[in-house]
Each structure stands twice: as structure tokens, then as C-alpha cells.
């Protein structure tokens with residue numbers, strides 16, 4: 001089936017068209033078209049995502065992205081003459097453009113519309129939800145609400161592993177809003193075993209970047225600096241070492257994380273040191289990144305051993321970090337020496353950060369589990385609301 005998916009949970013507006021097939025044991029995906037419009041420039045001036053600005057930008061960006069993506073879809077039917085405007089009253093930036101788009105665009109050859117229902121920023125989520133609702137009503141297609149975290153977990157499946165995924169798998173989500181370890185019993189069945197008690201790891205990157213005077217989003221900026229902070233000296237003698245940052249909860253008996261103390265330690269280190277030279281920034285970024293990597297890999301390794309896991313899946317914006325990818329690749333290689341079947345699944349670079357392809361994929365799992373809204377039930381569906389704190393294991 002062909003799924004048109006919309007993602008507006010944070011500061012990226014994204015639309016994808018994905019062909020999905022197979023059953024829950026081996027879902028398969030082909031990306032037909034995908035577009036992402038980043039709002040980084042809008043939010044950078046504020047040092048972080050401003051929900052009202054995100055909402056406005058999603059409203060402006062969505063229709064041009066839909067037009068681009070659907071230009072790749074065949075269409076068989078004529079445009080809708082009188083598209084229903086219900087539900088779009090609150091979307092001032094979107095309403096007129098979307099209705100005009102529906103009146104001018106041939107009804108595309110798609111089978112369902114997917115949209116991120118949560119978690120995320122509610123004003124931002126509502127834009128996508130209202131748009132998806134209007135499209136599904138006008139084109140009389142099923143509507144599939146999707147979970148953003150399930151999207152991050154399933155994102156590596158655009159390159160499915162040979163022989164399929166062995167369950168239970170372990171998923172590590174490392175994004176701007178979440179850091180958690182989940183057992184994946186099967187697609188659609190998750191059990192959280194650990195999570196951050198305070199800041200998410202991406203949030204820690206963003207806050208540390210701000211402390212160091214780097215632009216938003218902090219992850220790419222810190223990791224770029226860190227890559228220049230590499231040293232050939234042994235670690236014990238290297239200039240990174242003197243920052244002496246903690247590895248919070250690295251030895252705790254559970255699978256929880258805490259990154260707020262690490263960020264505070266960076267703040268104290270900067271206050272104590274005074275103005276940072278370029279080399280200081282590089283070594284501090286390196287040491288911070290290494291502290292994060294040490295904690296994430298140690299906790300993940302412990303969970304892999306304890307639950308005797310065959311497949312490790314990592315998703316979320318922070319896995320765009322090259323050094324983190326490298327360290328998890330090393331970890332996987334170690335497991336493969338004793339268990340050749342062990343697999344590490346990491347999304348392609350552009351599918352690590354937010355996108356709508358992963359939303360189409362997560363929606364397909366929901367569709368196979370019969371969790372979608374039939375076209376004639378859309379106007380009365382009372383659960384079709386943005387859910388800012390939607391958990392994964394529902």
C-alpha cells in the first residue's frame with residue numbers, strides 16, 4: 001500500500017510517500033518521495049524551538065511540501081470540487097492554501113494518510129493532524145495516527161537486514177526530547193526498561209552548545225568542534241582529560257540515564273576556567289561527547305547482555321553523530337565475535353533526524369494492527385487529538 005505521511009512534531013516539517021508491503025513479521029518499505037523543510041534558521045535566533053513559531057512555519061511549509069511529494073505520485077481521479085474545511089479553522093496559515101491545493105490537485109493514487117500524533121510540541125502536532133484530517137476527508141482515505149518514537153525505532157528498516165530482525169530486539173532512542181531503552185518484542189510491541197530521569201541526550205548537546213556560545217541546534221555544532229578536538233596523545237595525558245567530566249549513572253544497577261548533571265558539570269568547568277580558547281572549546285566538546293558516548297554504550301551493552309539480545313536498533317537525531325555511530329559499530333563487532341548473528345540497525349544519516357518516512361513506516365505497523373480511522377469515522381473520531389507526551393508502549 002502507498003502511504004502519504006506528515007510529520008510536524010517539532011521544528012522540521014516533513015512529508016513522505018512510502019510504498020509498504022509485507023506482514024508484521026517482515027514489513028518492507030520503498031521510499032517514493034520525501035521532503036523535509038528545516039526551521040533551524042527561524043528558531044536559531046531564540047536559541048531553541050519556539051512552539052508558536054514552529055506552528056506558524058509548519059502551516060506555511062506543509063502545502064508546498066505536499067505538492068512536491070505528490071508530484072511523484074500518479075493520480076487517477078480529478079480534484080475535489082468542494083473540499084470540507086472543517087477542522088481547519090484554527091490553522092490560519094494553512095487553511096486557504098490547503099483548500100486551494102485540494103481544488104487544484106488530482107486525487108492521488110494513495111491508500112492511506114499517516115500523521116504524527118505525538119509525542120512532541122502540541123501546537124506543532126496539531127498542524128499536521130488537522131492537515132492530515134482534511135486530506136483524508138477530502139480524498140476519502142483511511143487516517144493512521146502514528147507515534148513519533150515508533151518512527152525512530154523503525155527508521156532503519158529502509159535497509160532491512162538480511163534474514164529479518166531477530167526478536168526480542170533492543171532499541172535505544174536518542175533524540176532531542178527522549179532518551180530511552182526499550183525491548184522490542186515484535187513490531188508494535190515495546191517495553192521500556194530505562195529512560196532519562198531529566199534531560200534527553202540531544203537536549204544536553206543543545207544546552208552544552210549554548211553554554212559554549214555555539215548555535216542551535218547544538219548536536220551538529222558540538223560534534224563538529226569535538227572532531228577537531230581529537231588528539232593523538234594517550235587519553236590519560238590528553239588535554240580533554242583535564243575537564244574531568246562525570247559519566248552520570250554509568251554504574252547504576254538500572255537502565256536509566258541522567259544528563260542534566262553532565263550539562264551542569266560543563267557549566268561549572270567553564271565558570272572555573274574563564275574564557276575558552278578555540279582549543280579549549282574543542283577539547284571540552286570532545287570530552288562532553290565522549291562522556292555521553294561512554295554512558296550510552298555502557299548502559300546499552302549491559303542491557304544487550306542481560307536480555308540476551310540479537311538485534312540492537314538505534315534511532316533519533318543524536319545517532320546522526322558520527323563518533324557515536326562508530327562506537328556502536330565497535331560494540332556490535334565485539335558481540336559478533338561470539339555471536340555472528342548479532343545485528344546493529346542504524347538509520348541512514350538523513351533518517352536519523354526527524355522525517356516523515358519513518359512516520360509512514362510506523363503507521364504501517366499500526367495499520368497492520370488495525371489501528372486506523374476509516375474515512376467515514378474521521379469526523380466523529382474523538383481520539384484524534386495531539387498527544388504531547390504519548391508514550392511508546394501503548
Ligand code: KG4
Nearest residue numbers: 175176177202219220317318320321353354
Ligand atoms: O530526533 P530529532 O531530530 O528530534 C527529536 O525528536 O527530538 O533529534 C534532534 C536532536 C537535537 O537535540 C540535535 O542537537 C541532535 O538531535 N543532533 C545531534 C547531531 N545531529 C542532531 N546530536 C549530536 N550529534 C549530532 N551530529
Ligand code: ZN
Nearest residue numbers: 175316317354
Ligand atoms: Zn525525533
